[in-house]
Amino acid sequence: MAFARYVWGIDVGNRALKAIKLVRDAAGQLKVDDFEVIEHETVLSQAGDNRDGLIQSALAQFVQRHPIKSGGVCAISVSGQSSFARFIKLPPVETKKIPEIVRFEAIQQIPFPLDDVEWSYQLFQEKDSPEVEVGIFAMRKDLINHQIKFYTDIDLNVQVVQMNPIAVYNAMQFDQRVDGTTMIIDLGAENTDLIIAEGETIWLRSIPIGGNNFTEVLTKAFKLDFNKAEDLKRNASTSKYARQIFQAMRPVFADLVAEIQRSIGFYSSVHRDSRIKSVVALGGTFRLPGLQKYLQQNLQLDVKRLDGLVAGAPSDAKMAATFNENLLSMVSAYGLAVQAMGEARVVSSLLPEKIRRERMWMEKTKWFGATAAMFVLGAGIMGGRLYFDNFAFQQGEPNRQRTAEVLSRAKEWDGKWSEIAGRGAGDRQLIKNIASMQEYRLTWANLFATIHGALPVPGAGEEKLPRGQRTSIVLDNLPSKFVPDLAPLIVPPPGSAPPLAPAEGAAPAVPDVPAGTRGYVFNFTCTSPNAKGSAHVDATFLLALRKLTANDPHSQANKFYVVRATILQASRIRQNPARLDALRKAYFARMNPTGVAPVAGAVPGAPDLGLSARFGGFGGRPPLGPSGTPTLAAESDDPAFIDPANKKDNVLDDWEYQVELIVALDPPVAPAASVAASTP
Numbered sequence: 001m002a003f004a005r006y007v008w009g010i011d012v013g014n015r016a017l018k019a020i021k022l023v024r025d026a027a028g029q030l031k032v033d034d035f036e037v038i039e040h041e042t043v044l045s046q047a048g049d050n051r052d053g054l055i056q057s058a059l060a061q062f063v064q065r066h067p068i069k070s071g072g073v074c075a076i077s078v079s080g081q082s083s084f085a086r087f088i089k090l091p092p093v094e095t096k097k098i099p100e101i102v103r104f105e106a107i108q109q110i111p112f113p114l115d116d117v118e119w120s121y122q123l124f125q126e127k128d129s130p131e132v133e134v135g136i137f138a139m140r141k142d143l144i145n146h147q148i149k150f151y152t153d154i155d156l157n158v159q160v161v162q163m164n165p166i167a168v169y170n171a172m173q174f175d176q177r178v179d180g181t182t183m184i185i186d187l188g189a190e191n192t193d194l195i196i197a198e199g200e201t202i203w204l205r206s207i208p209i210g211g212n213n214f215t216e217v218l219t220k221a222f223k224l225d226f227n228k229a230e231d232l233k234r235n236a237s238t239s240k241y242a243r244q245i246f247q248a249m250r251p252v253f254a255d256l257v258a259e260i261q262r263s264i265g266f267y268s269s270v271h272r273d274s275r276i277k278s279v280v281a282l283g284g285t286f287r288l289p290g291l292q293k294y295l296q297q298n299l300q301l302d303v304k305r306l307d308g309l310v311a312g313a314p315s316d317a318k319m320a321a322t323f324n325e326n327l328l329s330m331v332s333a334y335g336l337a338v339q340a341m342g343e344a345r346v347v348s349s350l351l352p353e354k355i356r357r358e359r360m361w362m363e364k365t366k367w368f369g370a371t372a373a374m375f376v377l378g379a380g381i382m383g384g385r386l387y388f389d390n391f392a393f394q395q396g397e398p399n400r401q402r403t404a405e406v407l408s409r410a411k412e413w414d415g416k417w418s419e420i421a422g423r424g425a426g427d428r429q430l431i432k433n434i435a436s437m438q439e440y441r442l443t444w445a446n447l448f449a450t451i452h453g454a455l456p457v458p459g460a461g462e463e464k465l466p467r468g469q470r471t472s473i474v475l476d477n478l479p480s481k482f483v484p485d486l487a488p489l490i491v492p493p494p495g496s497a498p499p500l501a502p503a504e505g506a507a508p509a510v511p512d513v514p515a516g517t518r519g520y521v522f523n524f525t526c527t528s529p530n531a532k533g534s535a536h537v538d539a540t541f542l543l544a545l546r547k548l549t550a551n552d553p554h555s556q557a558n559k560f561y562v563v564r565a566t567i568l569q570a571s572r573i574r575q576n577p578a579r580l581d582a583l584r585k586a587y588f589a590r591m592n593p594t595g596v597a598p599v600a601g602a603v604p605g606a607p608d609l610g611l612s613a614r615f616g617g618f619g620g621r622p623p624l625g626p627s628g629t630p631t632l633a634a635e636s637d638d639p640a641f642i643d644p645a646n647k648k649d650n651v652l653d654d655w656e657y658q659v660e661l662i663v664a665l666d667p668p669v670a671p672a673a674s675v676a677a678s679t680p
Contacts, residue, residue: 004073004159006033008066009336011077011164012150014044014189014212015284017058018330021066022311022337030311030341035319035333036062037326045190045212046226055150063154075160075167075336078147078350080193080206083139083163084110084117087124087202090132098123102134110138118144118161120348124200133201137163139350148355160340161350164332165193165204170344171335172197172280175310180277183301185260186331187211187283192256194263198274202346203267207259211285213252221248237289240514241668246290253291257298264299279303284329309334439559440665446558447520447663451478454544463645467654468531473541476525486664487515490563513563519664527573529654534570537657542566550667561667569658576656580641583651587640 006023021034038061040047040054047054068074086109093101102121103114110117119138125131144161151158162170168186172178172195184195190210196203211233218229236245264276279301281292286305296303306328313320323330338344458472483489490513530536545565548555555561573579643649 004340006072007159007337007340008068008072008074009077009167009333009338009340010062010074010151011167011330011333011336012055012058013329013332014210016040016329017055017062018326018333019062019066020330020333020337022334022341024341030338030343032309032311032313032323032334034066034314035323035326035330036066037322037330038062043189043212043226043230052150056153059150059154059156063156068156073157073159073340074151075162075340076147076151076158077162077164077167077332077336078139078144079191080163080165080204081191081208082143083137083350085138085163085166085204086110086136087204088134088136090134092130098132098134102136105134106136106138109136112138112140116141118350118352120350122346122348124202126200135202135346135348137166137348137350139163141352144350144352148352152355158351158355159349160336162336162339162346162348163350164188165195165206166202166346166348167332167335167339168193168282169195169197169202169335170339170346171309171331173345174335174338174343177280177306181274182278182280183264183276184280184282185295185303187256187281187285189285192259192283194260196267196276198271203271205263207256207263209252209256209259211283213255214249214285214288217249217252218245233288237287242289246288249288253294257295260295260299276301281305282328282331284326286328306331443559443665447560448478450548450554450558451475451522451545451661454541456540467529467643467649467651470529471536471540472530473526473528473537476527478522478524480520480522482518483521484518485515486517486519486521486563486662487513489521489662513664514668517664518666519560519563519662522659522661522663523568524659524661525656526659527654527656529651531653533655534567534657537655537659538567542659545661550664555667559667560663560665562661563664564660564662566660567657568660571656572652573654573656574652579656584638584640590644 006021008019008021010017010019016037016039019036020032022030023033025031038058040058042050042054044051044054086105088105088109090098090101090105106119106121107114110119117138117140119136121137122135124133124135148158148161165186168184172182172184177184178197181196181198184193184197186193186195188210189212190208192207192209194205194207215226215229215233218224218232219226222229222232224232232239232245233249236242239245267276268274279295279299281295281303286292292303292305295301308324308327311334313323335344339347339349452475455473455475456471458470462470462472526537526541528537542565545562548562550556550561552561573583641651643651
């Protein structure tokens, strides 16, 4: 390992394989030369019996993309939950007796016989301090052999096996991120590793809360499968539903903070003179919006997210961008590679002793073989060099011919593929457009049925009740207008008066409608005899419409939901001359089916005195009151305004309403803020 020209640190996590390749530059400094992230088809915690197959598949892809040639070695990690770590202060003893004391402590501390585990230890001692602390690390042999077999089966030269939290600690120490008493939070998929580092001491704890817990609450909140919920979580920072996603995950945030605070309290009780100075946040879950700020506010500590590595990023700009995007989840692989390069603070390794010895002899055998080869070559170099070179060249001729044939065939197929790659794009788009026409074919029918279905159903014999007690509401018209973006209609302009409070059961006054939401705006007229006026229409018809929010099953099934349903204007029928004239025409049509109204003394060409005069009512215009509106006394006796059902009530006091209804298409998956309402 001391002669490694480059190393790969490989961390096979629950969600993906992460790997970093480190090399030394001309100045002897470590540099990131390459990296890899290979996501599993299914997270390992949910893979069941297919777990090993997913790991093997990821490693096979890694080796295919990055063949590790001679001179390269690997360092791999094992989970902190499946391994064992204890930190113990040793009594003052002679240095040569420390191994014996450590072995005694290992027997006492490790909950398995030493013959059943692979174990190692690391000494920690502050400069100029007589106190020595030892870290004892162990893992059951069957577990570690199972892990290493994945790598040895594909001929990877594994030289270091390290616990994941120790690898993270090594990375942060190498990058000089440990300043004073520093807490490192590595938020993984299944658990969170807490590492508190102070000088030459380490304290570790694993919390069983990880990124999967955040995903699981999203599956329940939004009724999604695990993979879709995972995509929703990953894209939360750019989602238009970021606020709803954060609210759904808030209980997990609270549990995580509570566990971290409990850990800090325990550490402080043991190390009474220590005060945590800063927090370093690691793990891909920290890309969630608001998590860093939430921890900072609740822990009352400065929480910093890792923004770069001392070893830099790959020189290729495109690779560097992808590397920085995955940086938070690459730290363990980075720490493994640092240790394999001989630059780590903790150098202990759980590599089995058997493999360690085999590697050592393999290294020695290479030098023995090289020495023998040099002797043989030195003895026969003058006479045999030309012969062997010529023989080797002739032996390679069939391979050169096959290579040329394969290259020629590849170029031919590459040219053919370039010709056909773009074909059919227009036809595919046409098929997609035609198929999409089926999706909304019933939208209008369902929309009109929904609006009419929201009207109150009159009870039996209602026509016999006084008009003011009737519940019926009649739609006079239902004009609509398609609007490609409803958002500007929902948010009131700056300086406008706030809407009135909604009726009981209504939603907030200003719903959250994302920009670009398309839909329809209805401005229609309806009438009702009910004496309660606007309150009756708002509490029955409009309230039924407002309940059709984005997450309502009816709305989801029909692909539309109600954003706003409100009364813009309310007035008595007597205040609408056009409505009065329409009632007179209706009455004239009932009384005179032939359409002829005999009027004594009518002179052809004379001015029209109005319908009322033509069929025996009042003159061209009814008498007006002081306000300029027709008076009840003047029109209450006009037969055109008498209720045709009970022949006695007057319709002049009926209400006429101008209603605005805004309907949005395509309800979102996340719960959307729903409907506003205001009444005059």
